[in-house]
Amino acid sequence: MKHEGFERLIREILPGMGYMYRPMNRRNIRRKVARRMEEKGIHEWDNYLDLLKKDRAERTAFEQILRVTITRFFRNAGMWEELGNLTARIWALQPVDRVISVWSAGCAGGEETYSLAMLFEQLTSDGKLSQDWEILGTDSDTNSLKRASQMIYRWGSVREIPGQLRERWFAEKDDSWILDPSAGQNITFQQHDILNDPAPDSFNMILLRNNILTYNTEPVQRALLSGLQKCMEPKGLLFIGRKETVPEDTGFEMLSDSIYCKTDD
Template sequence: MKDQDCAELLQWIAPRLRLRPEGFRRVRGQVCKRIGRRLVALGLTSVSAYRTRLESDPEEWAVLDALCRVTVSRFYRDARVFEVLHEELLPPLLESSPVLRVWSAGCASGEEPYTVSILFRLGLAPRYPEAGLELIATEVDAGLLERARRGCYPRGSLRELPPAWVERAFPGPGEEPCLAPGYREGLVFRREDLRTHMPQGPFQLVLCRNVAFTYFAPPLQREVLAGLVERLAPGGLLVIGAEESLPEGGVALERVAGPLPIFRVPRVPATTGG
């Protein structure tokens, strides 16, 4: 499939999937290769034939939607974000709540929620031994969820984790060690589409990185943002991707870590009687 043909197809499908064409900028080559292989599998020889197929087969849209999702995930991705959470932002939350409730939205193959679990158990629990962790991780791709539940990863994906944490959390030998059972406690993986369903809050921390605010069209971004904020406790934290920004006209949040993409839901000021 020619690049121009694919570019035109992406422009055509994006609004129908409530996506933004600009979101494909970095991954367009991968998406186009996937769509090209899909055309071959269907025995189609042109993009126009595929468009005709889409217009007559609603189920093909779900297949195409999955082809458009390119995930890049690793442990401790954007390390400075996790360092600031660990050192500055999560301790006050643990001082005011016995349980840290976290939602990892679009968790891919599990690296992000497991990073939070490792950080909590090795970085925070020693200081707050009475604190607990409840973590919900959601992902629409069943194959990625299966990998997440398996919890075994190539060592290359662990390279940004502090070495001492790797030794404790991944004690097994080999080039694809599995996460130790203790770090899976309190974690629940669910197959959910962020565009249509969200778990019940409140959460003290929500991570929604490199999904909604990269690929979704602005109106959908605002809908998703409103849903995320609705599920955050007062003073709760929202983390988005390092190269993402919140949509204009969305819910107002305060930035709490300089240039890092970490935002806080403002606490409602206490009222005084007259």
């Protein structure tokens, strides 16, 4: 088998670390692991496997290599439209003097987080959202958070933004799309590991998209979801990715393919 040593390494180490063996971008990860081994002066996959087994800090570094950071604004645009309609309907029933608090967990370069800000601005200006709102965007990857703070994006990131929103929020310059700084005024970015750091609280909505529910095993997903439950307000919403599902009996009820509601405690 091609790349047998690498395959053996990930097959052996991933399940114990709570990652699924299946959906990895093999080539990319293999290259990054090879680079890491070179830095460590290790030449054999099996020797790196031994290191991973005994060295917790190395497992943390390896985990960061596994984490895919590909994203874009309004990823799966139809789902965002649905999110806008649903949140407008639900929050219309809430007191207007409360602040809607949202956590974009595993936000990569901020594309998801700023999309949310644009959506809320749009709902507000359409008279469909009366409350103030604040968004926390977190990721474990510092490079991604740096991109989020720079607010400069490439076409691949902005291509799914509905046309008039792209014009409203971006200035195009030298093949880059520069986001208006006001998009970030209600957003705080912070480094945070969803699986290893205590969950911040307390939120009316959490976005958990294209990370843990795709790459981690079901026991890890269940443990996380029961923790997320506790940091959500009653009737809090959970917005997940297009190909993801929330395991049954985790305290969330499905409202649509990608939107769930916290059930009563």
